[in-house]
Amino acid sequence: MSTPPPPKLEWRGVRKSFEDAHVLRGLDLSVAAGRSLVIIGASGQGKSVTIKTAAGLILPDAGEILYDGEIVDTADSRTRAALSGRLGMLFQSGALFDSLSIWENVAFRLINADGVARKTAKARAIEALARVRLGRQYADLYPSELSGGMQKRVGLARAVVSNPEIIFFDEPTTGLDPITAAAINDLIVQQVRDLGCTAVSITHDLASARTIGDEIAMLHDGRIVWRGQAADLDRSGDPYVDQFINGRSDGPIAAAF
Amino acid sequence: MDAAPLPAALTPFRAVGRAVLGLLIQVGSVVLFAARGVLAMLKPPWFFGQFVRQLQTIGYFSLPVVGLTAVFTGAALALNIYTGGGRFNAEQIMPQIVALGITRELGPVLAALMLAGRVSAAIAAEIGAMRATEQIDAMQTLSTDPFHYLIAPRLAAALVTLPLLTMTADIIGVAGGWFVATKALAFNPTVYVRNTWDFLQSWDVVSGLIKAAVFGFIVALMGCYHGLNATGGARGVGRATTHAVVSAAILIFAADYLLTSLFTHR
Known part of the structure; x- marks a missing residue:
């Protein structure tokens, strides 16, 4: 019998503190290749x-x-650099480089890390922008000239342009109106499916979690307290999950003020 | 674990101890940052486009402010030395003293201080804002080391441009002295230039340029260090900017004394 493949991504007993604040307290979590995992949890829980x-x-x-x-956090810098080439990330704020044009943002990795010629990189950036439904006319603008939703789409194009194996989405719909948020969710689902990559997202937005996640994990106090299929979220039977999805102030989770 | 309570009489010692430890940690952190920056300058990948852009920002755009500072300093220096020298009938050595003062001391120090105000602050604000808006994190996830892309080009550009700016400041500063001496103090223009030229030794200029290179590194280093370590949003960026200017100015004066001391005992 052949050994099952290892998870695409795994946290094994991860702990992290900032001075006296113990944020992660032995986190164990894994994601299989090609799956989309969404981590939910209240503010300040370590997502x-x-x-x-x-x-x-x-x-x-x-x-x-x-x-x-393969252990990556203690690997040498060359190995880590090679591994970082396999991942993409969409940041909550977009984190676009404001001194660069839109196409230069999207092509940043291609030009600066992969050594792709600028002309080829621009063509690939415009192609990636088209995949997130942004036309060529936006390529030479600067991030400050775009709306929040458009900036998220540029961030998504930048995350997927080099065909990563793993993509992280940090609060992908925060600050967007419901219609734009739904459009971003659809784009995320489509891109992840088209690339066949593994996705890990964190969000407070339950509509987003249900749309983009195959599985959902609930993080509380630096540990995973529940994990299951996205379809099972409403019948988890877990008091933390129930309180969170119903938005109640009473329950095991104390409100963060 | 909380520290055991100390007798009241020892409380001041604890405060001093904490301050010293804090200072040592800060110094160690700056030294490690500088070492990493130098390593990034020496090891590929090199971002020549960024380097050229920084040459323009740090060097070319600083020319007006450095030039104006130099011309007024040279002029004021000439007047002061003429007046002071007059007390012991030494007015005629004014051109030599102006040249010496500008090339060995005032040219590099004033150019560096102008850069500390203009460039160190701008670097800290730019990189600090990038830190606050997660652009630095984004760069790392795009397989690009911020030390190679952001820090090394700035360090290298400042290292190269401050000696060039200082050389310009030397010429303009001496010219400022010449202008005052010939227009207001009745010096012969040709004799002034000849006296300056004959008196100056190449080491006077070279030592000033060596100082300038060190100061340039300090200016960029402080901007980059405080910018990259900025925390706490807009307020943190403001704090980083202030710290960059103040620490660069203090380090410039400290390095100036050390280098002058080293050069005079050569």
Whole structure:
């Protein structure tokens, strides 16, 4: 009998503190290749820290991050650089480079890390922009000239342009109106399906979580308290999940003021 | 774990100890940052486009402010030395003293201080804003090391441009002295230039340019360090900008004394 493949991405006993604040307290979580996992949870429970440890932006104090069964957080810088080439990330704020035009933002990795010629990179950037339904006329504008929804779409184009194996979505619909948020959700689902990649998202937006997630995990107090299929969210039977999805102030989760 | 309560008499020592430890941590952090920046300058990938852009921003756009500072300083220096020298009948050595003062000390220090105000602050604000809006994080996820893309080009550009700006400041500063001396103090223009030229030694100029290179590195380093470590949104960016200017100015004066001391004992 053959051994099952390792998860595409795994957090194994990950701990992270900032001075006296213990954010992650031994997080164990994994995502299979080609699946879309959404992490939900109240504010301040460590959702952003969770994906930033996986994206290599924050080093865990203890525990391991593994891609395809290979430990990455303690790997040498060359290995980590090679691994970071396999991931893409859409930031909550868009995080577009405001000194660069839209196409230069999208082509940033192609030009600066992959050594693609500017002309070819521009063509690929325009193609990626078309995939998120932004026309060629936006390519030479600057981020400040676009609306919030358009900036998110540019961020998405930048995340997918080099065909990553893993994509992280940090609060993809925060700050958007419901219609734009639904459009972003649809684009995320389509891009993840087209690329066949593994996706990990964090969000407060339950409509978004249900649309983009195959599975949902609930993070509370630095640990996963529930995990299941997106379709099972309403019948989880977990008091944390019930309180969160029903938006009640009474329950095991204390409101963060 | 909380520290055990100290007797009241020892409280001041704890405060001093904390301050010293904080200072040592800060110094260590700056040194490590500088080492990483130098390594990024020496090791590929090199971003020549960024380097050229920084040459323009740090060097070319600073020319007016450095030139104006130099011309007025040279002129004021000439007047002061003429007046002071007159007390012991030494007015005629004014051209030499102006040239020496400008090339060895005032040219590099004033150009560096102007850059600390103009460039260090701008670098800290730009990189700090990038930090606050997650652009630095985004860069890392796009397989691009901010030390190579942002820090190294700025360090290298400042290292190269401040000696060039200082050389310009030297010429303009001496010209400022010449202008005052010949128009207001009845010096012979040709004799003034000849006296300056004959008196100056190449080391006077070169030592000033070496200082300028060190100051340039400090200016960019402080901007980059405080910018990249900015925390706390807009307020943090403002704080980073202030710290960059103040720490660059202090380090310029400290480095100036150390280098002058080193050069005079050569």
